[in-house]
Amino acid sequence: MVRPVIYTNPYSFSPFATGYDTPGFYFPEYSEPVQSPQSENPAKTLGLAALLQGIALFLNKASKWCSYKLQQGKEFTSAENVNKVASEMVKKNNLDVKVGFVDAANKADFVRNYGGAAEFEAVAKGENAFFSSASKLAVAPKSRPSLILHELGHAVNATKGKFMRFLQNSRGYATAAPTVLLLLSSLLPKKQGENQNFIQKNAGILGFAAYLPTIIEEGIASLRGIKAAKNVLGKTANLAPLKRNYLFALCTYILAGIGLGVAAKETIIRES
Ligand SMILES: [Zn+2]
Incomplete structure (x- = not known):
C-alpha cells in the first residue's frame, strides 16, 4: 500500500513515502536557485503558477481524505x-x-x-x-x-514477468519526472513560430504518464487480492468493504499521479 506523496512544492522533493521495494530510497533534494520568471507575459505565468499551487494543495487534501477513509474502513471478514x-x-x-x-x-x-x-x-x-x-x-x-491481500497481490505481480516488474519498479523513478522533463525540455528545440516546445506544452500529461504504471500495478495488486478472497471464501463473503477500502487506496495513487503532473507543469513554467 505505502501511501504516495503529493508534491505541493516541487522544490522540496520529500522522501518517496516509506520503502516499498526500496527501503530508504530518497530522491535528491531539488535545489535549483530560484530565478525570476522570464516569460513574455509574467503576470499570466504567475497566475498559472499560483493556480497550480492551489490545485496541488487541493490534491493533497483529497489524498488525506482518501487515506482517512481507508483507515476508517471496515474489515470484510474475520x-x-x-x-x-x-x-x-x-x-x-x-x-x-x-x-x-x-x-x-x-x-x-x-x-x-x-x-x-x-x-x-x-x-x-x-x-x-x-x-x-x-x-x-x-x-x-x-x-x-485484510490489507495483506493487496500486498500479496504485489508479491504475485513480482513473479509475473518482465513487464510486470517494470510496472512495479517504475515508481522508483516516476517522481523524478519534473526534473527529467525539465532537462529534456532544455534540449528540445521549439518549432518555428511557437514559443513552447512539445514538453513545455504537455508537461502535465507527461508527468501523470510517468506515474501511470504505478497506478496500474496498484490496481492489479488489489484485483488479485479481491479475486483470491472470492475464490477461497466463496459466495458467503461480503467483499464490498474490501473493494471499498482498496478503491480508497487506489484513489490516493491516482491523486498522486495528478499531483506529479501538476508538479511537472509547475516546474516547466517556472524555469522557462
Ligand atoms: Zn500497493
Missing part, C-alpha cells in the same frame, strides 16, 4: 478468514514470501529481523502495509489484516 486467503495466495502462486501481522506487541521482533523501525511502527499503528521483495516479506497491521 482475521482467521483473511489468513486462510493469504495462505492460499502464497501456496497457489508458489510465493517465497513470509506473511506478517504487526502490532505494538510484536513490532520489535520484525525490526530485529528486517530493520526499518519507522516502517514497522507505521504498520503497527494501522497506518501502513507493505510488501518488500528484498526482504521477501508482506506485512499488514494486525488491526487491519
Whole structure:
C-alpha cells in the first residue's frame, strides 16, 4: 500500500513515502536557485503558477481524505478468514514470501529481523502495509489484516514477468519526472513560430504518464487480492468493504499521479 506523496512544492522533493521495494530510497533534494520568471507575459505565468499551487494543495487534501477513509474502513471478514486467503495466495502462486501481522506487541521482533523501525511502527499503528521483495516479506497491521491481500497481490505481480516488474519498479523513478522533463525540455528545440516546445506544452500529461504504471500495478495488486478472497471464501463473503477500502487506496495513487503532473507543469513554467 505505502501511501504516495503529493508534491505541493516541487522544490522540496520529500522522501518517496516509506520503502516499498526500496527501503530508504530518497530522491535528491531539488535545489535549483530560484530565478525570476522570464516569460513574455509574467503576470499570466504567475497566475498559472499560483493556480497550480492551489490545485496541488487541493490534491493533497483529497489524498488525506482518501487515506482517512481507508483507515476508517471496515474489515470484510474475520482475521482467521483473511489468513486462510493469504495462505492460499502464497501456496497457489508458489510465493517465497513470509506473511506478517504487526502490532505494538510484536513490532520489535520484525525490526530485529528486517530493520526499518519507522516502517514497522507505521504498520503497527494501522497506518501502513507493505510488501518488500528484498526482504521477501508482506506485512499488514494486525488491526487491519485484510490489507495483506493487496500486498500479496504485489508479491504475485513480482513473479509475473518482465513487464510486470517494470510496472512495479517504475515508481522508483516516476517522481523524478519534473526534473527529467525539465532537462529534456532544455534540449528540445521549439518549432518555428511557437514559443513552447512539445514538453513545455504537455508537461502535465507527461508527468501523470510517468506515474501511470504505478497506478496500474496498484490496481492489479488489489484485483488479485479481491479475486483470491472470492475464490477461497466463496459466495458467503461480503467483499464490498474490501473493494471499498482498496478503491480508497487506489484513489490516493491516482491523486498522486495528478499531483506529479501538476508538479511537472509547475516546474516547466517556472524555469522557462
Ligand atoms: Zn500497493
